[in-house]
Amino acid sequence: MQSLELNKAFAALLTAGITFMVAGQLGKVLVHGERPHEAAIKLGEEAGGATAAPAAGPTGPTVEPIAGLLANADVAAGQSVAQKQCGSCHTFNDGGKSGVGPNLYGVVGAPHGHLEGFNYSAALKGKEGPWNYDELNHWLAKPSAYAPGTRMAFAGLSNTKQRADVIAYLRSISPKAPPLPAAEEAAPAK
Numbered sequence: 001m002q003s004l005e006l007n008k009a010f011a012a013l014l015t016a017g018i019t020f021m022v023a024g025q026l027g028k029v030l031v032h033g034e035r036p037h038e039a040a041i042k043l044g045e046e047a048g049g050a051t052a053a054p055a056a057g058p059t060g061p062t063v064e065p066i067a068g069l070l071a072n073a074d075v076a077a078g079q080s081v082a083q084k085q086c087g088s089c090h091t092f093n094d095g096g097k098s099g100v101g102p103n104l105y106g107v108v109g110a111p112h113g114h115l116e117g118f119n120y121s122a123a124l125k126g127k128e129g130p131w132n133y134d135e136l137n138h139w140l141a142k143p144s145a146y147a148p149g150t151r152m153a154f155a156g157l158s159n160t161k162q163r164a165d166v167i168a169y170l171r172s173i174s175p176k177a178p179p180l181p182a183a184e185e186a187a188p189a190k
């Protein structure tokens with residue numbers, strides 16, 4: 001009787017041991033012991049030149065100028081982009097109601113934070129001067145880079161042609177918009 005119990009116990013131990021070994025071997029086979037040579041996600045790289053080379057213009061040198069594109073920009077295409085991408089927060093008609101963002105009628109050539117009574121962030125209010133084409137270009141490329149702390153929760157329009165079209169559209173609804181920049185001013189010597 002007793003030896004039977006002992007046998008059982010021994011068998012149990014043996015089974016456990018074998019299972020342990022097999023599991024270990026299997027684990028080695030299934031999971032690569034080596035670390036990958038490169039991290040799958042590279043931190044900090046996404047910010048691109050912004051972190052690497054700060055400060056050449058309002059948001060760094062990475063925003064492609066649009067002045068050359070503005071003259072031939074497509075206002076209707078810009079309006080359609082604006083309605084799709086900005087319309088959830090902005091209205092564009094004269095006297096239109098503000099939503100999450102301010103009404104944008106007349107914004108080009110107007111000061112930052114152009115609408116009386118809208119609760120702008122200090123980040124945006126603190127910007128000097130009027131909205132000109134270059135400022136708008138940087139702003140719309142990446143609002144959070146142009147005015148860190150802004151309340152405009154919009155990632156940005158990375159497509160340069162789209163930015164030009166949208167800005168041309170904003171210009172078309174801004175009676176006080178300044179004249180378009182000459183193409184040579186568009187690409188200042190770097």
Ligand code: HEC
Binds near residue numbers: 100101113125166
């Ligand atoms: C999620 C909502 C949201 C979206 C989408 C959005 N905006 Fe805004 N926008 C805001 C807010 C909020 C502000 C005020 C920002 C602040 O005070 O920091 C603002 C401010 C602005 C201003 C400055 C207005 C002024 O009076 O100085 C412009 C210009 C502007 N947005 C253009 C656009 C355009 C063009 C798009 C689409 C490409 C867009 N926004 C998409 C919410 C939005």
